[in-house]
Amino acid sequence: MRRWVPAVSVEENTGEAVRRRWRLPVPRSLLGRMLFLTLLVVLLAQALSSLIWVSQLRASQMEGLLTSARSLAHSMAASVSYFRSLPLGYRPLVLDQLRSMGGTRFFVSLNQRPLNMQVLPDTPRKRAVLQAVEEVLRQRLGKSVDLSVQFVSPDDLRIFNGEISLDELPRSWAHYALSLEPLNPPVLVTQIQIAPDEWLYLASLMPAPYVSLEQEGLPAQQIGFIVMTSTFLLLFIGLLVHWQSRPLKRLARAAREMSLGSEVEPLPEHGGSEVVEVSRAFNSMRERIGRYLNERSQLFSAISHDLRTPITRLRLRVELLEDEAMQAKFGRDLDELELLVKGALQCVKDTDIHENIEPVDLNLLLDTVTEPYLAPTGNGRVTLEGRAVAPYPGKPLALKRCIGNLLDNALKYGEKAHLHIEDDGRVFTLHVDDEGPGVPEQRLEKVFEPHFRLAGNQQGYGLGLGIARNIAHAHGGEVTLQNLREGGLRVTLVLPR
Numbered sequence: 001m002r003r004w005v006p007a008v009s010v011e012e013n014t015g016e017a018v019r020r021r022w023r024l025p026v027p028r029s030l031l032g033r034m035l036f037l038t039l040l041v042v043l044l045a046q047a048l049s050s051l052i053w054v055s056q057l058r059a060s061q062m063e064g065l066l067t068s069a070r071s072l073a074h075s076m077a078a079s080v081s082y083f084r085s086l087p088l089g090y091r092p093l094v095l096d097q098l099r100s101m102g103g104t105r106f107f108v109s110l111n112q113r114p115l116n117m118q119v120l121p122d123t124p125r126k127r128a129v130l131q132a133v134e135e136v137l138r139q140r141l142g143k144s145v146d147l148s149v150q151f152v153s154p155d156d157l158r159i160f161n162g163e164i165s166l167d168e169l170p171r172s173w174a175h176y177a178l179s180l181e182p183l184n185p186p187v188l189v190t191q192i193q194i195a196p197d198e199w200l201y202l203a204s205l206m207p208a209p210y211v212s213l214e215q216e217g218l219p220a221q222q223i224g225f226i227v228m229t230s231t232f233l234l235l236f237i238g239l240l241v242h243w244q245s246r247p248l249k250r251l252a253r254a255a256r257e258m259s260l261g262s263e264v265e266p267l268p269e270h271g272g273s274e275v276v277e278v279s280r281a282f283n284s285m286r287e288r289i290g291r292y293l294n295e296r297s298q299l300f301s302a303i304s305h306d307l308r309t310p311i312t313r314l315r316l317r318v319e320l321l322e323d324e325a326m327q328a329k330f331g332r333d334l335d336e337l338e339l340l341v342k343g344a345l346q347c348v349k350d351t352d353i354h355e356n357i358e359p360v361d362l363n364l365l366l367d368t369v370t371e372p373y374l375a376p377t378g379n380g381r382v383t384l385e386g387r388a389v390a391p392y393p394g395k396p397l398a399l400k401r402c403i404g405n406l407l408d409n410a411l412k413y414g415e416k417a418h419l420h421i422e423d424d425g426r427v428f429t430l431h432v433d434d435e436g437p438g439v440p441e442q443r444l445e446k447v448f449e450p451h452f453r454l455a456g457n458q459q460g461y462g463l464g465l466g467i468a469r470n471i472a473h474a475h476g477g478e479v480t481l482q483n484l485r486e487g488g489l490r491v492t493l494v495l496p497r
Helices: 010-022 030-083 091-100 124-141 170-178 220-259 272-319 324-351 362-373 396-414 465-474
Strands: 108-109 148-151 185-195 196-202 358-360 382-385 393-394 417-423 426-432 478-483 489-496
Touching: 030 108, 030 124, 030 185, 030 196, 030 220, 030 393, 124 148, 124 185, 272 324, 272 465, 362 382, 362 396, 362 417, 393 396, 396 417, 396 465, 396 489, 426 478, 465 478, 465 489
Parallel strands: 382 417
Antiparallel strands: 108 196, 148 185, 185 196, 358 393, 417 426, 426 489, 478 489
């Protein structure tokens, strides 16, 4: 016997898996989504405002840095002019006097040649300071003056002709002007030739707050402010959404209870205007559905009563016919009519089950349904794997009829049935696999239609799968069909909790 196997593309499965892997995890609840979107908006807004603030801060810092560098350069030019005006013999005396007094804003010395030192790596701020200082010095001292301006680390700083390091000098000579413990800022070293074989050496630090010359990121206070405002905003939005979403939760709970056939009280119409409109529409729908169900129940009760009597009366009159051929034809027509009436009434009876909703022990229910078929009495035609983790709130008799129909259908067309339970506490899933020929792909949905049977010689009304799906829909679930690769049909019952 030919088995129907669905054609599944490996590339489609792989592509779908990749899309699921890289899909952004978005919360499912309204509160979670509002908080997620609010967090994204807050972070984007704070990032944009912080970017603008940092760019403006750096621009103002650069302007202040250049102003301080030019002021420092003017002081250097004044010192150079002062030493130039001194007689040669007085210059060493003035330097000794300055050192004994604890130094000045600069550490000053006279060298026979410019000292070579390791220069710090170039940065935009260092480059701007060096350019500003050199422009002022050349403007004040002359463009032809021979000078060198550079930033040096205090560890690589050399002072005199003998290239003495900073730590080898008395602390009163240079540490006052060139050290800033515990920081280790760069030293601005300017060497200017004021006479043949005589170079004036000027070393100083940049004035505060531009000592480090490094671009700073967001201050800790700014980061703390962003975190604090984001937290308060998310808390406020969370409380607001929780307050506004309570009517929606009541609406969802009432809709679930109504779908199961329970009596639902009218929803209170309060809250936002949109929520009031939704509640009012739900109450109106509840009333219309209630009237429709009552009218349908009365209609089928009347049909059940009214049709059986004339059919029975027609059978009696057919028996009085003398023509046996005509009698046989009328009999076949009445049998077909009675079959259609019974099938329609059975469909309504099986799907419209008036029961109270209560916790159903699905494990006990499955054991009851499968017990007649389990080994040794049932010759092992049914196997059951897995257990439900908790009772399910539903209609016991309807659920029993739903699962029973699925099991009977599997045994009728597949000879054996293998039941497998998957339950994670949120969704109860029951797979019913058989060993039959399966169902053609184009007829997977058609088999749920009333009176449709794949095999014309099978007994019954062709209502089992349709009734099972209607009961699942009444519980907010679904029944689906899938042909197995190894052959057979899988019927899946999904019941969300």
